[in-house]
Amino acid sequence: MGCPDNPNPLEIRPTGADDTIPLRHSVLWPNAPISYVRLPEDDNGHHFGAFLPHHDTPTAVISLFTDPLPITDPGRLPVAARFRKFACDPPHQGKGIGTSLLNHVFLVARSxxxxxxxxxxxxxxxxxxYQARGMTPFGERFWKGTIEYIRMKIHV
Known part of the structure; x- marks a missing residue:
């Protein structure tokens, strides 16, 4: 699969949860113990990596889980999937790799x-x-440690 903003051919493929850990750690939580980025539900997830030619390790990673929306709505809740631990190696950010990986996960979640x-x-x-890629915020902001978060969603 090619990436329109990146002249290098990009291959997006399933990968093991353990293959996502080094990049998750170095990009998302470099000051936390490596065990911090291993999720208990990783064994039940779908994990994907974006690989550049001649690279054995992924340049970007993302993990996908079946997980209901965290809302209290008396109406019908849609079937939902949640992605977590999305990380792209900083030297490769801004080249469309993350966007390609995210779009791939949107398709997999639906299909x-x-x-x-x-x-x-x-x-x-x-x-x-995320908003530039069609996602919208919902719910209140919250904190994980010293980092502020907001929930985002997209209908696929």
Missing amino acids: TLGAEVIWCDARVESASW
Whole structure:
């Protein structure tokens, strides 16, 4: 699969949860113990990596889970999927790699998990990036440690 903003061919493929850990750690929580980025539900998730040619390790990673929307609505809740631990190696950010990986996960969530909506806990500093890709904020802001978050969703 090619990436329109990146002249290098990009391959997006499933990968093991353990293959996502080093990049998750170095990008998202470099000052936390590496165990902090391993999720208890990782064994039940779908994990994907974006690989550049001649690279054995992923340049970007994302994990997808079946997870209901965290809302209290007396009406019918849509089938939902949640992505977590989305990280792109900083030297490769801004080249369309993350966008390609996110779009791939949107398709997989719809086709494989039957999701109607996909959501995530986004760092507030990244919310505009997600909004530019069609996601909208919902709920109240909250904190994980010293980082402020907002939930984002998109109907697929």
